Structures are given as structure tokens and as C-alpha cells.
Amino acid sequence: MSALFNFQSLLLVIVLMICTCTYVRATAPGLIDRNKEGFFGLFFKAARIGERLSPYVSLACIIMALYLVV
Numbered sequence: 001m002s003a004l005f006n007f008q009s010l011l012l013v014i015v016l017m018i019c020t021c022t023y024v025r026a027t028a029p030g031l032i033d034r035n036k037e038g039f040f041g042l043f044f045k046a047a048r049i050g051e052r053l054s055p056y057v058s059l060a061c062i063i064m065a066l067y068l069v070v
Contacts, residue, residue: 008067015060017043022050022057 025032025047036044050057 012064015064018046018050018057019061021046
């Protein structure tokens with residue numbers, strides 16, 4: 001089943017995208033910062049969400065991990 005049709009998988013993909021974009025922006029900010037508009041602007045916005053809401057994003061990662069393990 002595709003991640004678009006399964007809500008749990010969709011949430012997992014979104015949380016992992018936010019975490020990945022935040023990590024890439026911290027490591028190499030030029031890759032994310034040069035694309036602030038258009039389709040690649042989604043990655044910039046995901047990185048900003050990860051930076052500003054990091055406690056909530058990390059809590060979401062932990063909850064998703066526990067849900068997948070159990």
C-alpha cells in the first residue's frame with residue numbers, strides 16, 4: 001500500500017522529511033536555503049518547522065518509533 005493512502009505511513013513520511021531537512025540544513029545550509037520558493041521550497045519550510053518545533057518533532061519521532069515497535 002502506498003504511503004499516500006495509509007495515514008500512519010503518511011505521518012511517518014512527513015516526520016522523517018522534517019527531520020531530514022532539518023539535519024541537512026544544519027550540516028549544509030546552502031542546499032536548503034537557496035530554494036525558498038516553488039516545489040523545493042517545501043524542504044526549506046520543513047527545515048524551518050524542524051528548527052522551531054524541535055521538541056514536538058522529536059516527541060513525534062519517539063511516538064512513531066514506539067508505535068511501530070509495539
